[in-house]
Amino acid sequence: MKKAIIIGGTSGIGRGLAEKLIENNWTVAITGRRTELLEEIKQKSNNQILTLEHDVTEINSSDVKLESLFEQLKTVDLVVVSAGLSEMNEELKWDVENKVIQTNVNGIAKVYEFVFSKFKKQGYGHLAAISSIAAIRGNRHCPSYSASKAFQANYLEALRCIAKNKKLAIKITDIQPGFVDTPMAKGDGLFWVAPVKKASTQIYTGIIKGRRKIYITKRWRLIAWIMKNAPSWIIEKM
Numbered sequence: 110m111k112k113a114i115i116i117g118g119t120s121g122i123g124r125g126l127a128e129k130l131i132e133n134n135w136t137v138a139i140t141g142r143r144t145e146l147l148e149e150i151k152q153k154s155n156n157q158i159l160t161l162e163h164d165v166t167e168i169n170s171s172d173v174k175l176e177s178l179f180e181q182l183k184t185v186d187l188v189v190v191s192a193g194l195s196e197m198n199e200e201l202k203w204d205v206e207n208k209v210i211q212t213n214v215n216g217i218a219k220v221y222e223f224v225f226s227k228f229k230k231q232g233y234g235h236l237a238a239i240s241s242i243a244a245i246r247g248n249r250h251c252p253s254y255s256a257s258k259a260f261q262a263n264y265l266e267a268l269r270c271i272a273k274n275k276k277l278a279i280k281i282t283d284i285q286p287g288f289v290d291t292p293m294a295k296g297d298g299l300f301w302v303a304p305v306k307k308a309s310t311q312i313y314t315g316i317i318k319g320r321r322k323i324y325i326t327k328r329w330r331l332i333a334w335i336m337k338n339a340p341s342w343i344i345e346k347m
């Protein structure tokens with residue numbers, strides 16, 4: 110039986126993916142801050158899902174807590190990093206920007222580093238993390254969010270380069286959703302919003318196929334191409 114940990118599995122895409130993995134006979138552990146949700150999910154799964162209260166921004170205790178999950182599971186095949194924070198903040202309120210940076214940059218980078226070094230010791234593993242289509246260009250509505258997602262996407266690519274270069278059996282997948290129907294999909298003018306179930310199924314399939322990058326849903330690959338190639342004056346108008 111394969112084993113997975115989902116960082117940020119209490120709601121949204123992470124929770125949907127946990128259900129998908131269970132459906133496919135994986136042993137699953139999830140983490141998050143909301144202990145009442147962790148307990149609810151554990152009970153609903155008849156204690157099949159392991160849970161851990163874990164806040165990625167608590168950098169000093171992050172590794173120790175995750176280590177306890179690795180110890181319980183003995184071996185871990187897959188870690189999915191879904192935890193993240195998104196805030197609209199065109200006004201650049203620093204407390205808001207800082208919170209997003211502490212979560213999506215500092216907190217998530219610590220998790221990537223911990224998981225990568227664990228997989229290195231174990232000799233194999235698959236790290237799949239959710240960045241976003243927002244990683245492609247700066248977005249005036251959510252400056253720290255789009256920048257933090259670019260950080261994540263580049264970090265994941267760098268980890269893949271290290272793994273290749275050092276001939277490590279570690280797979281890295283960058284998942285880039287457009288819009289998925291969770292409370293995080295904020296703002297006006299949302300389109301092609303995918304239900305969580307559809308997003309989870311496509312992510313699961315992409316992970317099993319060992320893809321480097323997964324667009325959610327698949328047609329967001331087209332938007333990604335347009336965004337990458339759009340001239341600055343169009344991006345400035347958006």
Ligand SMILES: NC(=O)c1ccc[n+]([C@@H]2O[C@H](COP(=O)([O-])OP(=O)(O)OC[C@H]3O[C@@H](n4cnc5c(N)ncnc54)[C@H](OP(=O)(O)O)[C@@H]3O)[C@@H](O)[C@H]2O)c1
Nearest residue numbers: 117119120121122141142143164165192193288289291293
């Ligand atoms: N929904 C979209 O349209 C969309 C589009 C592109 C990318 N994404 C990305 O997809 C990922 C999942 O988002 P979602 O849409 O599923 O939203 P969500 O339902 O709000 O899920 C976010 C998850 O992150 C966890 N989390 C947040 N802050 C955390 C912290 N400090 N420490 C540990 N866990 C934390 C939350 O758990 P707790 O609150 O229990 O800690 C929750 O499980 C995010 O990285 C997001 O940026 C989403």
